[in-house]
Amino acid sequence: MTEEQHEIRLHVNGVRYSARVPARRLLSDCLRHDLRLTGTHVGCEHGVCGACTVLVDGQPARSCLMLAVGAARYDITTVEGLAAPDGTPHPVQRAFSECHALQCGFCTPGFLTLVAAYVRDNPDPGEDDAREAVTGNLCRCTGYQNIVAAVLRTAEIVRENGADVPEARRPDERADAADDAQPAASPKEGGRP
Amino acid sequence: MKPPPFAYHAPTDLDEAVGLLAEAGEQGKILAGGQSLIPLLNMRLASPRVVVDINGVAGLDGIGTDSGGVRVGALVRHSQLEADTAAAEAVPLLRQGLRLVAHPVIRNRGTTVGSIAHADPAGEMPAVLALLDGAVEVRGPSGSRTVPAAAFTTGPMETALAPGEIAVAARFPQPAPGTGTAFVEIARRHGDYALCGAAAALTLDADGRVTAARCCLISAAPVPLVVDLTPDLSGTRALPGELDEAAAAAAERTDPEDDIHASAGYRRHLARVLTGRALARAAAASPAATAATAADTGATR
Numbered sequence: 001m002t003e004e005q006h007e008i009r010l011h012v013n014g015v016r017y018s019a020r021v022p023a024r025r026l027l028s029d030c031l032r033h034d035l036r037l038t039g040t041h042v043g044c045e046h047g048v049c050g051a052c053t054v055l056v057d058g059q060p061a062r063s064c065l066m067l068a069v070g071a072a073r074y075d076i077t078t079v080e081g082l083a084a085p086d087g088t089p090h091p092v093q094r095a096f097s098e099c100h101a102l103q104c105g106f107c108t109p110g111f112l113t114l115v116a117a118y119v120r121d122n123p124d125p126g127e128d129d130a131r132e133a134v135t136g137n138l139c140r141c142t143g144y145q146n147i148v149a150a151v152l153r154t155a156e157i158v159r160e161n162g163a164d165v166p167e168a169r170r171p172d173e174r175a176d177a178a179d180d181a182q183p184a185a186s187p188k189e190g191g192r193p
Numbered sequence: 194m195k196p197p198p199f200a201y202h203a204p205t206d207l208d209e210a211v212g213l214l215a216e217a218g219e220q221g222k223i224l225a226g227g228q229s230l231i232p233l234l235n236m237r238l239a240s241p242r243v244v245v246d247i248n249g250v251a252g253l254d255g256i257g258t259d260s261g262g263v264r265v266g267a268l269v270r271h272s273q274l275e276a277d278t279a280a281a282e283a284v285p286l287l288r289q290g291l292r293l294v295a296h297p298v299i300r301n302r303g304t305t306v307g308s309i310a311h312a313d314p315a316g317e318m319p320a321v322l323a324l325l326d327g328a329v330e331v332r333g334p335s336g337s338r339t340v341p342a343a344a345f346t347t348g349p350m351e352t353a354l355a356p357g358e359i360a361v362a363a364r365f366p367q368p369a370p371g372t373g374t375a376f377v378e379i380a381r382r383h384g385d386y387a388l389c390g391a392a393a394a395l396t397l398d399a400d401g402r403v404t405a406a407r408c409c410l411i412s413a414a415p416v417p418l419v420v421d422l423t424p425d426l427s428g429t430r431a432l433p434g435e436l437d438e439a440a441a442a443a444a445e446r447t448d449p450e451d452d453i454h455a456s457a458g459y460r461r462h463l464a465r466v467l468t469g470r471a472l473a474r475a476a477a478a479s480p481a482a483t484a485a486t487a488a489d490t491g492a493t494r
Contacts, residue, residue: 023198023201024197053298061298066227
């Protein structure tokens with residue numbers, strides 16, 4: 001049986017991509033396999049581990065619990081989209097580095113996207129708040145102490161520097177402007193077997 | 194794992210969605226927030242031939258609050274409802290329950306009506322609807338109907354929805370004046386499925402005496418188990434000993450199951466303890482609670 005393919009256009013990190021996917025392609029797999037954005041990691045594939053967390057219109061969501069065909073209406077931000085265009089790390093990336101909040105790194109993209117949005121919405125968290133904020137994401141290496149420290153440090157960096165934690169991109173400023181900067185992913189990358 | 198193949202439709206109009214779903218019959222599934230359906234697909238526990246994605250359907254994302262209560266459309270995310278101040282003031286049990294639904298990240302996508310239609314015996318929002326005697330607005334090929342909460346959930350993951358029918362909204366009535374509510378649960382990890390949970394609504398008169406009391410238990414029976422405790426508590430001052438006796442009576446009505454997370458006996462124990470806590474908090478939250486009653490019952494747990 002030949003599975004029906006859908007032509008989709010996705011807005012990811014300010015860039016417009018097109019891909020050809022079956023309806024059952026998860027957003028997480030589409031990001032990694034079709035768009036080659038392998039920063040998003042896939043752990044459990046049923047919403048428990050949080051490694052695949054991305055921002056959907058600025059709000060954290062599990063990309064393994066979304067279909068790629070349904071994602072075209074949103075602006076997606078992956079871990080690749082957190083740093084500034086010149087490569088300067090996002091405050092959350094700097095904080096994770098400074099606090100040694102990762103070891104193997106597998107869970108890290110999920111934590112980074114989650115914490116970036118959390119600190120944007122909660123600029124002055126206490127330690128208990130920080131711990132609560134990350135309860136939905138699993139890390140098997142660190143024991144979480146340094147991750148909690150990094151949440152607090154992220155907030156501190158943002159407060160000190162007034163650093164620009166990316167807002168949820170609004171539809172009116174979404175990817176269209178970037179169309180010229182990077183052409184849509186070549187069709188051959190869509191609909192891979 | 195990955196979902197099995199299915200045909201995908203993304204209608205923009207409710208009638209079109211109903212038509213597509215009716216055409217698919219037993220083989221059709223609605224996709225709203227996807228936080229329950231997509232795990233089921235990924236684990237191959239569900240394999241619908243047709244998925245009807247209603248995220249593009251207009252008119253389903255509204256929260257309406259009036260003196261009668263709160264009406265929640267099928268595309269309202271848990272997080273959106275949790276943040277809605279007017280809804281929380283009209284029906285405080287909404288926010289009390291929503292805060293226990295999975296993790297915030299799941300609540301960003303998951304919908305309240307979807308959770309009710311999913312009918313997981315561990316789900317918080319079916320219990321909120323049941324405790325408040327709410328109702329589900331249903332649209333199907335033969336028109337609209339309203340199904341009372343007590344008739345909506347018919348078994349574990351089973352509802353009164355017929356093939357081709359969509360739950361388009363849930364109505365949460367505002368509790369009677371003088372009513373306090375609370376929702377408590379125990380999970381291994383905050384955000385996981387509750388081993389057991391209890392919601393309670395308790396109404397006090399101006400003298401601080403109970404005029405009505407109900408609880409609803411989750412993970413304790415095949416459906417949210419509503420127990421009317423008014424005969425047990427009517428006329429009392431909702432003192433701890435009185436509430437504990439009523440909680441024990443509620444726990445006897447449960448029919449929990451053994452599984453790898455907890456034994457049936459432990460769940461029944463939790464049902465008693467959690468019902469007691471929920472009743473105490475509900476009494477303390479009642480606007481009619483005297484300061485003394487609130488101090489007696491609210492601070493002990």
